[in-house]
Amino acid sequence: MAESKPDTRRLAALASGARLSRSQVLGLVLALAGAVVLPSFISDYRAFQYTMVLIYAIAVLGLNILTGYNGQFSLGHAAFYAIGAYTAAIMMEQWGIAYYWTLPVAGIVCLVVGFLFGLPALRLEGLYLALATFALSVATPQLLKYDPISPWTGGVQGVTITKPDPPFGLQISQDRWLYYFALAVLIVMFVCAWNLLRGRTGRALKAIRDNPIAASAMGVNTALYKSLTFGVSALYTGVAGALGAIAIQFVAPDTFNFYLSVTFLVGVVIGGLASIPGAIFGGLVIVFIPNFAEQVSKAAPWAIYGVFLILFMYFMPTGIWGFIRLLYARFTRGRLATGTPRATHTETAATNAKRRNA
Amino acid sequence: MKTQQRLLVAAAAAALALGAGTAAAAKMYGPGVTDTEIKIGNTNPYSGPASAYGTIGKGIAAYFKMVNDNGGVNGRKIDFISLDDGYSPPKTVEQMRKLVEEERVLLDFQSLGTPTNTAIHKYMNAKKVPQLFVATGAGAWNDPKHFPWTMGWQPSYPGEAEIYAAYLLKNKPDAKVGILYQNDDYGKDYLNGFLKGLGKHAKKMVVAKESYEVTDPTVDSQIIKLKDSGADTFFNITTPKFAAQAIRAAYDTGWKPLQFLNNVSASIGSVLKPAGEDKSVGLITTAYIKDATDPQWNDDADMKAWNEWMDKYNPGADKTNSNYVYAYAVSYTMTEVLKRAGNDLTRKHIMYVASHLKDLKVPLLLPGITITTSPTDFAPIQCEQLAKFDGQKWVLFGDVICPK
């Protein structure tokens, strides 16, 4: 009876994602608790796998900020991942700096590089931006192998990294420590992203994505936002790269190729475009689907992987997180469903596609 | 009283220890070993850019199947678990950790690739798991002092390159050499070995160096450049697909240099036939394994056994693909090591056996080439022989060359 005016504001806040509903908070707490106790129940190898899930989740979130929230199509994030990884490798092995300092440095380096890349990319739309970023991906291994810089980068041989020990003499394995470290980094970065995206910045980004002309007509500095978003997106992926290097203990130039960029994109879309929890699912998908595919078919595992991708797109077009929200909305009919995120549109593509439903 | 009891216990213990000293009775098992099976792990590129080498993994699996059908090794069947790493080092790390920590294999046998094995190099040695007979010729695997658990099998790439260099210095010291190499650690390993082999003459003799990426569609442009540099000798450091392209291009552009082809791509069926046998005449390579298409081995007992194995366990497979010969020989070596370990199948003892092989004769290795290892020598095969292609087969010439 009394649910009227005061709730409008609350509903609006919930709708824009600025506040979390009670059930969302509950879900978050449960997920966090699960993540914290997980290593105690699994082997070191599994802890390593889940560490990779967390790392890829951060990278996927980075790409999601750019592609999901801001509509800029990037096929070049392997380059930023590589920059982060090599920053960590060079700092740790050549200069003997502790591993935790590598993360902020990797982040800042990638922020700058991403921003600088974002500037000329402003002129490019949709496909052409995709090509430019794709060029970045393809060029990265070659650049890393370039002879004159190989004293630092290790050239074709790459760099082996020593695994860090748990601090304060904690009696846990290195793998478990790395897991907690990655988890802590993830929580910090996800909270920052949430903060960033729920306020004016987030709205500005989405406005630019959905209708750039209207956005700039409204006074949004499109150019600045777009370049900054590139930088921030690169920062996230770079930090993930640094963590990845520490976890795997080895960086080699040929791994950071176009297919890595595609993998991130797959994580973004299947996890859930324009969603923060979707990034976690993206990480899970990247790590576990190939393994699962190999179990299904030893002979042609990538065919199974391809089939999975296609099936996901048929049955969960808004990604896993979008699907979960749909289910939740169905179960809680009548209560506010905060709406499924729209797929990324590029101006021509979306309108044409919609019109063309044969 | 007490002292007497103690003496009795000590005597009994001593007697037991002596009795347990007899080899047959003592059963010491490492992880993955039971009375009836031995678990062996492996990573191979069954997908991705290096997937052509996946036939090695298949060949090994087929060999172990034959061993198992004949009763296994000392009564134990070999459970060969081979996982796909797509030639990607992070994936190799993941798969190897799975094999070691989850599947609990006894050892890693013949994991393929240089960057992939480099990625797990430290891990395997830290965990004290044998990284045996790795499928790569990089020089880094022969370092028992720092990496006592890692051992190669095939002759090293630098060693092979030095043989070519020595040949040139002796037979064509005024040669002008152009080099095409794959821009990764395998290619660089050969390149550096070659330059080292030429020593102070390298600067004068090497007139051009061109690299290519595995993602390049073709190497025609590089060949044109090499031809234009005035080189009359060509060191071809390429993997099979690019080797075939390079051989054909070198001929078609009218260059026709004295050409050295790295052993990695010396397969007649996979490389020379596609390139064109007429265009491959005069190619020089080194060999340590018999060529299945060479008629001189038609009556060789080992080659006959190999053919039977191919017919029975790899039906329909291409017999001109030298990967199957390689797989047979290296699997024989592994089986022999396991056999000699007897009932002491701990990781430490396996490494001990592997590092104490003296003149082991392995089927399908060229006559005069045997396997020798020692605690300071983790390079099982070091000797090779030069061979020249006559349009139909590789003709061995010269002596078997062993590094000093």
Add this chain to the structure above:
Amino acid sequence: MDQFLQQTFSGLAFGGIYACVALAVVMIYQATDHLNFAQGEMAMFSTFIAYSLLHHGLPYWWAFLLALAISFVGGVLVERIVVRPVEGTGVLNEVIVFIGLLAIFNSMAGWIWDYTIKPFPSPFPKHVPFGITFVGPHEFGVIGVTLVVLAAVFLFLRLTPVGLAMRAAAQNPDSARLVGIRVGWMLALGWGLAAAIGAVAGIMVAPIVFLEPNMMQGILLYGFAGALLGGISNPVGAVVGGFVVGVLENLVGTYVPFIGSQLKLSVALVLIVTVLVFRPSGLFGYVVVKRV
């Protein structure tokens, strides 16, 4: 001078392949507004089909035509069955489906025909007409075939009613439907044609690079670059773009001094991107003016 000509012609020869792939890419783009990442793998698969036909004894040109026909049908089926369910759900969803197709075609080819390289015959006579020596007979044939295919596509799109219907369906589906054009089938036709063109590209390239499941991957990269450089909305532009990319890559690798072959791919791509920054729709593309 001699090397310059050789590199240029070698670049043109390869440019012909890139141009053919670029044409297939543009074909699908014109029909669907998307870059089909699986184009290269489909072309490779078609080439393997041709290879199997040849090994069953069919003479070359029969195998060629039959492979083209099978590819055409295959393309239509892929569009109708696999791509249709995600049409309209967003660019990225479709991209993921294309990536899935890429993985499937590549893996299936490896499973059926394995990964060892196979030689593929060239249909062209052994010597080049007009006494040209800088380019081999097959490469010369490739350039010729590309130009023929381009002409055929151009004429089809411009001069036939079906071609007109296809262009209409792509540019303005709603109006096209109002006029009675079956837009869905136009899409499928576009895919079929693109698959057929891709098959031509694959069959042309296999004799040069040898047939194996991964053979098109490097080429697809350049094909995309060529298509975008020339302008994705323009078939002629795509072909020109393909040729330019081929020549550019060779010349950069040869003549830019401190780079050599180690960075030639990177430099070529940087140059392309630079061009795009100044001409965002490609060299010959139509500039899309957005109305508010």
